[in-house]
Amino acid sequence: MAAGEIVSDTGSAPPAVGRGYRHWLASYLAMLRFDIASQRTWLPMFVLTQVLFGAGMAVIYGFYLGPMAPQEALFIVSGAPAIAAIAAAVIGVSSMVTERKVAGTWDFIWSLPVPRSAVVASTLTVYTAMTIPGVVATLALAAWRYDVHLSLSPVAALDFVLAALMATSMGFGLALAIRDPLVTNAVLNALIFLVLLFSPVVYPITQLPGWLAGAHRVLPFYYLAQVMRAGVTTGLVHGLGTAYAVLAAWTVAAWAASAWVIGRRR
Amino acid sequence: MVEMVGVTGPGEDWTFRAVAVTKVYPNGVRANDGISLHVEPGEVYGLLGPNGAGKTTLVKQVVGLLKPTSGRITLGRHDLVDDPAAARQLCSYLPQAQVPIDSFRAREAMVLCGRIRGGAPAAVGRRADELIEALDLREWRDKRGTGLSGGVKRLVGFAMVAVCPGRVVILDEPTNDVDPLRRRMLWQQIRALGNVGVAVLLVTHNVLEAEKAVDRLAIIDRGRLLAEGTPSSMKAGDRGHLRLQLMLTPGRDAPSLPAFVRRATQAGHNLMAVIDDAEASHAIGWAQQLVGTGLAEEYALTATSLEDAYMQLTGHDPADGKGG
Amino acid sequence: MAIVTSPAAGEARSLPPAAARAGPRYWLHAYRRMVVWNLVDLRLQLPILASVLILQGAGFVVGIGLLFRHIPEPTATFLVTGIPVINLITAGLIFEPQIVADQRSSGSYEFLQSMPVPRSTAAMAWYTVALATALPAVAISLAAGVARYHLHLVLTPALVPAILLTSLTGVLMGYAVAHAIRAPMVARLVSVTLIFVLFGFSPVTFPASHLPAWLAQANRWLPFGSMATIVRSALVPGMTAGTGRAYVVVAAWAAASGLVAAWAVGHRR
Numbered sequence: 001m002a003a004g005e006i007v008s009d010t011g012s013a014p015p016a017v018g019r020g021y022r023h024w025l026a027s028y029l030a031m032l033r034f035d036i037a038s039q040r041t042w043l044p045m046f047v048l049t050q051v052l053f054g055a056g057m058a059v060i061y062g063f064y065l066g067p068m069a070p071q072e073a074l075f076i077v078s079g080a081p082a083i084a085a086i087a088a089a090v091i092g093v094s095s096m097v098t099e100r101k102v103a104g105t106w107d108f109i110w111s112l113p114v115p116r117s118a119v120v121a122s123t124l125t126v127y128t129a130m131t132i133p134g135v136v137a138t139l140a141l142a143a144w145r146y147d148v149h150l151s152l153s154p155v156a157a158l159d160f161v162l163a164a165l166m167a168t169s170m171g172f173g174l175a176l177a178i179r180d181p182l183v184t185n186a187v188l189n190a191l192i193f194l195v196l197l198f199s200p201v202v203y204p205i206t207q208l209p210g211w212l213a214g215a216h217r218v219l220p221f222y223y224l225a226q227v228m229r230a231g232v233t234t235g236l237v238h239g240l241g242t243a244y245a246v247l248a249a250w251t252v253a254a255w256a257a258s259a260w261v262i263g264r265r266r
Numbered sequence: 267m268v269e270m271v272g273v274t275g276p277g278e279d280w281t282f283r284a285v286a287v288t289k290v291y292p293n294g295v296r297a298n299d300g301i302s303l304h305v306e307p308g309e310v311y312g313l314l315g316p317n318g319a320g321k322t323t324l325v326k327q328v329v330g331l332l333k334p335t336s337g338r339i340t341l342g343r344h345d346l347v348d349d350p351a352a353a354r355q356l357c358s359y360l361p362q363a364q365v366p367i368d369s370f371r372a373r374e375a376m377v378l379c380g381r382i383r384g385g386a387p388a389a390v391g392r393r394a395d396e397l398i399e400a401l402d403l404r405e406w407r408d409k410r411g412t413g414l415s416g417g418v419k420r421l422v423g424f425a426m427v428a429v430c431p432g433r434v435v436i437l438d439e440p441t442n443d444v445d446p447l448r449r450r451m452l453w454q455q456i457r458a459l460g461n462v463g464v465a466v467l468l469v470t471h472n473v474l475e476a477e478k479a480v481d482r483l484a485i486i487d488r489g490r491l492l493a494e495g496t497p498s499s500m501k502a503g504d505r506g507h508l509r510l511q512l513m514l515t516p517g518r519d520a521p522s523l524p525a526f527v528r529r530a531t532q533a534g535h536n537l538m539a540v541i542d543d544a545e546a547s548h549a550i551g552w553a554q555q556l557v558g559t560g561l562a563e564e565y566a567l568t569a570t571s572l573e574d575a576y577m578q579l580t581g582h583d584p585a586d587g588k589g590g
Numbered sequence: 591m592a593i594v595t596s597p598a599a600g601e602a603r604s605l606p607p608a609a610a611r612a613g614p615r616y617w618l619h620a621y622r623r624m625v626v627w628n629l630v631d632l633r634l635q636l637p638i639l640a641s642v643l644i645l646q647g648a649g650f651v652v653g654i655g656l657l658f659r660h661i662p663e664p665t666a667t668f669l670v671t672g673i674p675v676i677n678l679i680t681a682g683l684i685f686e687p688q689i690v691a692d693q694r695s696s697g698s699y700e701f702l703q704s705m706p707v708p709r710s711t712a713a714m715a716w717y718t719v720a721l722a723t724a725l726p727a728v729a730i731s732l733a734a735g736v737a738r739y740h741l742h743l744v745l746t747p748a749l750v751p752a753i754l755l756t757s758l759t760g761v762l763m764g765y766a767v768a769h770a771i772r773a774p775m776v777a778r779l780v781s782v783t784l785i786f787v788l789f790g791f792s793p794v795t796f797p798a799s800h801l802p803a804w805l806a807q808a809n810r811w812l813p814f815g816s817m818a819t820i821v822r823s824a825l826v827p828g829m830t831a832g833t834g835r836a837y838v839v840v841a842a843w844a845a846a847s848g849l850v851a852a853w854a855v856g857h858r859r
Contacts, residue, residue: 045779052786060790063800095778102695183638185688189782190646190680193789198653209656291859329704333858344610350858352610355706363697369633378630382623383706384606393593430593432608432706462593 027114031122046092050134054084055141073146079202082225084138088131089171098181131164156231163227166251173254176261201225220250279342280307287337297323299489305465312476312483313469320489321469325436329359358432365423367411372422376429383430397425416443438469453479477572487580500575512537513563620707624715640723647731670735671822672794677727681720682760687781691774709855721757748824756817762847770854794818813843
């Protein structure tokens with residue numbers, strides 16, 4: 001052994017700087033372990049929030065409307081999963097992000113020798129997966145409550161996963177962007193109802209006045225509902241291509257915003 | 267002036283006493299086991315011990331954040347366990363965690379704390395300025411908490427507690443993150459608190475500093491009070507001993523220890539041996555021989571310190587402990 | 591023992607030694623200091639929170655009109671007079687559990703719990719601040735509702751106790767949730783659930799007749815519908831049916847939450 005060489009206890013060489021996609025993949029897998037461990041705390045909240053909002057919102061809308069026609073009921077039931085996904089994204093993911101902010105977990109995570117994109121990819125993977133059970137439960141509950149039969153299309157699973165990913169990305173980006181945890185949570189909790197009430201998720205977009213409908217042709221909520229609705233109904237949804245395109249644009253924007261927030265040094 | 271109940275009369279007893287304090291958590295962990303100690307007004311009393319020894323648990327029971335399973339905690343004629351509201355008024359507490367002053371400016375936080383304790387605005391303001399000078403915090407006087415480093419926040423936290431101190435001031439690791447120069451200033455201010463009659467309870471893992479700043483100390487481990495006394499009395503066991511420090515050469519075998527070495531510990535390449543005074547010349551001879559043959563790089567002969575007593579009692583290297 | 595600071599003629603030169611103080615004057619002194627503490631602690635967030643509540647209230651008022659083209663006056667009156675309750679409750683029930691959960695996560699909870707003030711002053715100081723934060727939203731939501739739907743509302747003196755009590759109950763419920771539930775996650779879930787029940791399963795913005803019978807019956811005992819009743823009866827001339835009972839229900843919830851909150855902060859492990 002040469003004089004002055006440091007030998008660590010494990011007898012292996014000191015860590016080199018990792019590069020390349022193999023390093024990325026290894027980092028991603030390592031972070032997956034971390035995020036999966038953290039889901040134990042968060043999963044109950046996710047599921048409960050989604051079922052509460054998804055099924056709950058569907059039921060509430062019924063209170064506001066009173067007795068309704070079967071078509072309306074179908075619309076509500078097929079829109080409930082989108083509400084559940086939005087609730088999970090906005091409330092669930094943002095709570096997790098702000099909790100980590102307050103506890104200093106992000107400082108720890110960002111100091112790890114892993115590419116930040118791997119961290120984000122891992123978090124989005126795990127939390128998207130956590131959205132699925134709640135979405136499915138919501139759909140079942142709503143269908144049962146309104147006694148509606150759904151026609152599941154073969155791509156339903158894909159629709160749901162993609163939509164969930166998009167919602168999760170947006171919730172993640174939003175929570176990262178707003179620096180103050182109290183403000184983030186206050187804003188989201190206070191306004192979530194308005195967002196859900198005034199988005200054409202459980203009722204057709206034609207019901208909104210011109211300018212609001214126009215706004216929703218740019219915002220992601222309507223399209224999210226359409227994508228998920230397509231998976232459980234036939235003939236109800238047109239222009240699915242546009243829906244996916246707009247959602248993809250929003251998702252990329254969310255990723256870009258997240259990357260910018262994470263990358264900047266204060 | 268606010269109505270005052272229980273104002274000090276001449277010669278009133280303000281001794282702090284913990285009597286057989288035991289704390290068993292619901293999960294069965296025995297964090298404190300029959301700890302008894304007392305602190306006179308004006309004394310700086312240190313609580314030393316490794317991680318998880320139960321020091322923080324003990325002090326939390328004083329200010330009413332936890333309740334003892336058995337035992338008494340009194341301050342003069344006030345029973346602090348029976349009356350946690352009075353405990354909070356009579357005692358000041360600086361916890362280990364950072365103080366929540368993100369939105370507060372440094373001086374603002376100090377003044378508000380002083381006013382909460384009943385101080386008049388002008389007097390509190392002057393006292394805050396004195397502390398800012400004494401701890402060299404002028405640069406951050408009007409900066410918000412979010413812009414302060416950990417060490418500065420710690421000092422501000424201390425000032426918040428010291429601006430209008432209680433009869434007992436509890437400081438849980440006050441010098442964490444503080445730079446060495448300001449650390450000395452902090453010790454001076456802690457001593458200043460003692461000089462006005464405050465009983466200071468100091469939780470620390472920093473044995474060497476505690477040695478310099480406390481009047482008496484207790485070593486706590488696994489919930490029990492192992493030893494108590496002044497720093498010199500605790501080193502008495504090692505009276506007549508010296509400490510030989512050897513920096514061993516990396517990559518060479520550790521030398522065999524001659525008979526006159528009473529005990530030795532090794533941390534990395536540092537070998538510390540305790541020897542009798544009388545063997546000093548033999549020890550130096552041996553050390554020089556080691557250096558000559560290249561087994562050691564250098565050596566030093568010093569007086570024993572509290573660290574050795576600490577290690578003997580707890581079996582822990584004080585260099586390990588951080589927090590607790 | 592007293593700390594003597596640098597002498598200045600004619601001013602209080604020394605700081606008082608610590609003593610166990612009591613009495614109403616001390617309580618008021620501690621209360622005032624805690625109001626200041628709350629205001630400084632939240633000084634960066636309160637304007638935003640107040641704005642969010644305004645957006646919540648006014649947004650609801652305007653949005654409902656967009657969704658349902660024609661809203662008859664009684665329905666609009668019912669809706670608009672229920673929104674203040676949502677504003678008042680959000681401040682107490684959503685903000686405080688979040689604030690306390692953050693304190694627990696960041697480790698500052700213990701410092702605040704060891705402050706030398708009676709616990710009730712801390713609670714009442716927060717109540718004051720929460721109420722003040724929500725009042726602009728209440729005023730603006732009502733004004734927006736009156737303007738949008740051409741309503742005839744009357745500001746009767748009964749509005750004062752109605753708002754004070756509603757806000758107090760919301761704050762105490764939030765306090766109880768925030769301090770009694772140790773796990774921040776569970777606390778968040780409970781407060782989100784409660785606000786959800788408020789929004790969707792209580793006759794606050796729509797009449798009880800829209801709810802299934804069992805839910806309408808349950809709401810006779812839950813606080814939210816009664817809160818809406820007492821606020822509504824203070825705004826709508828001649829509408830006083832069931833107001834007395836409603837006050838009792840809300841007051842009972844305030845008392846029960848207060849007891850739970852007092853136990854939660856006073857109880858030592």
